[in-house]
Amino acid sequence: MAYRLxxxxxxxxxxxxxxxxxxxxxxxxxxxxxxxNGNDALAKVSDESYDLMIxxxxxxxxxxxxxxxxxxSKSDCPIIFVTALSTDNFILKGYxxxxxxxxxxxxxxxxxxxxxLALLKRARKSDDGEELxxxxxxxxxxxxxxxxxxxPIEIKSKEYFLLLYLLENKDAVLTxxxxxxxxxxxxxxxxxxxxxxxxxxxxxxLGEAAGQIRTVIGRGYRISEE
Amino acid sequence: MAYRLxxxxxxxxxxxxxxxxxxxxxxxxxxxxxxxNGNDALAKVSDESYDLMIxxxxxxxxxxxxxxxxxxSKSDCPIIFVTALSTDNFILKGYxxxxxxxxxxxxxxxxxxxxxLALLKRARKSDDGEELxxxxxxxxxxxxxxxxxxxPIEIKSKEYFLLLYLLENKDAVLTxxxxxxxxxxxxxxxxxxxxxxxxxxxxxxLGEAAGQIRTVIGRGYRISEE
DNA sequence: AATGTTATGACACTGGTATGACATGAGATC
DNA sequence: GATCTCATGTCATACCAGTGTCATAACATT
Numbered sequence: 001m002a003y004r005l006x007x008x009x010x011x012x013x014x015x016x017x018x019x020x021x022x023x024x025x026x027x028x029x030x031x032x033x034x035x036x037n038g039n040d041a042l043a044k045v046s047d048e049s050y051d052l053m054i055x056x057x058x059x060x061x062x063x064x065x066x067x068x069x070x071x072x073s074k075s076d077c078p079i080i081f082v083t084a085l086s087t088d089n090f091i092l093k094g095y096x097x098x099x100x101x102x103x104x105x106x107x108x109x110x111x112x113x114x115x116x117l118a119l120l121k122r123a124r125k126s127d128d129g130e131e132l133x134x135x136x137x138x139x140x141x142x143x144x145x146x147x148x149x150x151x152p153i154e155i156k157s158k159e160y161f162l163l164l165y166l167l168e169n170k171d172a173v174l175t176x177x178x179x180x181x182x183x184x185x186x187x188x189x190x191x192x193x194x195x196x197x198x199x200x201x202x203x204x205x206l207g208e209a210a211g212q213i214r215t216v217i218g219r220g221y222r223i224s225e226e
Numbered sequence: 227m228a229y230r231l232x233x234x235x236x237x238x239x240x241x242x243x244x245x246x247x248x249x250x251x252x253x254x255x256x257x258x259x260x261x262x263n264g265n266d267a268l269a270k271v272s273d274e275s276y277d278l279m280i281x282x283x284x285x286x287x288x289x290x291x292x293x294x295x296x297x298x299s300k301s302d303c304p305i306i307f308v309t310a311l312s313t314d315n316f317i318l319k320g321y322x323x324x325x326x327x328x329x330x331x332x333x334x335x336x337x338x339x340x341x342x343l344a345l346l347k348r349a350r351k352s353d354d355g356e357e358l359x360x361x362x363x364x365x366x367x368x369x370x371x372x373x374x375x376x377x378p379i380e381i382k383s384k385e386y387f388l389l390l391y392l393l394e395n396k397d398a399v400l401t402x403x404x405x406x407x408x409x410x411x412x413x414x415x416x417x418x419x420x421x422x423x424x425x426x427x428x429x430x431x432l433g434e435a436a437g438q439i440r441t442v443i444g445r446g447y448r449i450s451e452e
Numbered sequence: 453a454a455t456g457t458t459a460t461g462a463c464a465c466t467g468g469t470a471t472g473a474c475a476t477g478a479g480a481t482c
Numbered sequence: 483g484a485t486c487t488c489a490t491g492t493c494a495t496a497c498c499a500g501t502g503t504c505a506t507a508a509c510a511t512t
Contacts, residue, residue: 078348088334095340100348101327102337108314111328114321122304122326122348156489171378172369194491196469201490217468217500218383219370382500420502422458427501443457443510 002031003051003120008041008067009034009082010059018054021109022116038062045071051123052116055099057083057090065097072098078119082107132167135225136209139167148209158183159202162195166213166223175220195221228257229277229346234267234293235260235308236285244280247335248342264288271297274362275376277349278342281325283309283316294323301376304345308333358393361451362435365393374435384409385428388421392439392449401446421447 005022009015019032033048035041038061045053045067053071057064068079081094084105094102100119103112130142138147139160146155146163155163161183166174176192183198184190199221203210213223231248235241245258259274261267264287271279271293279297283290294305307320310331320328326345329338358365364373372381372389381389387409392400402418409424410416425447429436439449 088336091334091337092340095344100344101341108317110314111317114318115327118321118326119348122345158490169369171371173371190491191493193469193493197471197491200470200472215469216370216383219386222369384501416502417504419458419504423460423502426459426461441458 002028004033004049005030005116006033006035006041006044006048006050006053008036008038008054008059008064009056010036011056012036018109018112021113025113038064038066041067042070046074049075050077052120053077053079054112054116055079055081057081057085057094065093068094068097068099076123078123080112080115080119082112132164132170134167134170134223135212137163137167137206137212137223139164146205148206153205153207155205156201158198159205162198162202163223166221169222171222171224173216173219173222179220228254230259230275231256231342232259232261232267232270232274232276232279234262234264234280234285234290235282236262237282238262244335244338247339251339262286264290264292267293268296272300273375275301275364275373276303278346279303279305280338280342281305281307283307283311283320291319291323294320294325298324302349304349306338306341306345308338358390358396360393360396360449361438363389363393363432363438363449365390372431374432379431379433381431382427384424385431388424388428389432389449392447395448397448397450399442399445399448405446 007015007018007022009018015034015036019034022030022032033044033050035044038059040061041055041059042062050071053067055064055067059067062070064081064083068081071077071079078101079099080101080103081099082103082105083090085091086104091102101115103115130140132139132141136149138150139145140147141164144160146153146160162179165179165182176195179195180190180192184194199213199215203213206213212225213221216222233241233244233248235244241260241262245260248256248258259270259276261270264285266287267281267285268288276297279293281290281293285293290307290309294307297303297305304327305325306327306329307325308329308331309316311317312330317328327341329341356367358367362375364376365371366373367390370386372379372386388405391405391408402421405421406416406418410420425439425441429439432439438452439447442448
């Protein structure tokens with residue numbers, strides 16, 4: 001799954017260099033979209049959604065600051081300003097507008113690329129990709145496949161949703177009550193001993209990874225690595 | 227609640243400038259801890275837990291890279307390298323080691339400060355808030371996880387709820403009676419010596435942070451920072 | 453030194469949890 | 483529609499960790 005990148009830069013040469021670099025270096029990691037002026041960029045920002053934006057500040061039409069503001073009103077996608085304006089005031093204005101980083105021209109493209117990866121890594125932590133992992137267990141929300149040590153396993157519906165809920169709250173102790181509310185949300189007139197039974201069945205499914213589901217006596221259950 | 231910042235820098239003057247700036251500018255936003263050499267820094271990283279680290283690379287003793295690696299093995303706290311080494315190779319090595327940003331000396335401290343805030347903002351998104359902290363102990367009400375110096379510890383149900391009650395009344399002296407009413411609310415026909423036993427077991431769990439729970443003879447117990 | 457208070461370790465027991473067998477009911481198959 | 487099959491909920495039982503009690507040691511206060 002490629003990350004969507006938007007580069008806004010009014011110098012066509014630099015734009016070309018950057019987009020080629022991101023396309024080549026990542027070997028398909030990035031889908032690069034570009035704009036050469038502020039208004040185009042604004043239109044793209046409002047229409048599309050991106051995983052990372054690299055914005056020049058001085059642009060024909062709207063400025064980089066305007067684009068950043070527009071983007072922020074919609075999402076919190078990481079934003080890097082790339083510009084020749086190196087006075088403290090400009091830089092601080094950039095951060096106030098809500099950017100994540102500020103790179104001054106001339107710059108090393110490898111350096112910029114490394115920054116992009118670091119930023120993406122941190123931003124991705126907060127959003128939920130479709131693959132949840134914990135130790136030897138991985139669950140794909142899209143395909144609803146669960147794997148242990150990379151091998152797919154058979155899993156029934158209730159066990160699947162219980163595992164999903166546990167994984168979405170990795171390391172957290174979940175009480176039977178909370179689990180019931182989230183996994184049996186519709187009919188709450190079941191005994192909360194059902195959680196025990198389902199945990200048992202889930203552990204059976206997980207085989208050697210069963211130990212990752214810990215019982216926390218008096219409080220509930222939690223899933224963790226190792 | 228203040229954010230814990232670690233600055234590692236072998237030039238005492240620069241270290242002083244930076245720590246003063248963070249303390250003044252944030253007006254209490256930061257608790258600044260410092261180290262002037264690699265080995266001190268390594269010790270601090272393994273003992274304490276921080277919300278942000280600013281690391282010089284060239285240091286007497288262990289290098290900034292070493293410190294970064296050590297920190298990463300334990301937490302994913304944001305890390306900024308600050309150094310005069312500006313060759314591409316060094317910068318890329320920094321990012322490979324897992325830093326979040328790389329600032330080249332000489333640098334603007336306001337710029338660095340703005341970066342710190344941006345990074346903190348992003349890092350905080352991914353963690354699950356509402357943490358009660360007191361000295362080396364932290365308790366997350368949502369995940370029911372208790373950490374000492376940033377390391378999770380095993381804790382049983384009664385001990386957990388006792389610790390929670392103490393932390394919610396940090397620095398206050400709590401009598402056995404009050405504690406019983408709040409932690410054993412349902413069955414009050416227990417002897418109030420049970421509080422002593424549970425305090426003992428809680429102290430055992432807390433290990434080196436056990437001393438934070440003080441006995442106040444004739445009155446009860448209280449929790450405080452050192 | 454005497455007295456009251458707390459720490460500590462051993463022990464017993466209770467209540468929460470694991471587990472397997474069984475009941476139920478919704479779909480699938482004929 | 484009858485039958486089969488499987489997923490899911492319930493229950494009884496056994497087990498054991500967590501919790502409460504107590505006796506004794508250590509400590510604080512007078």
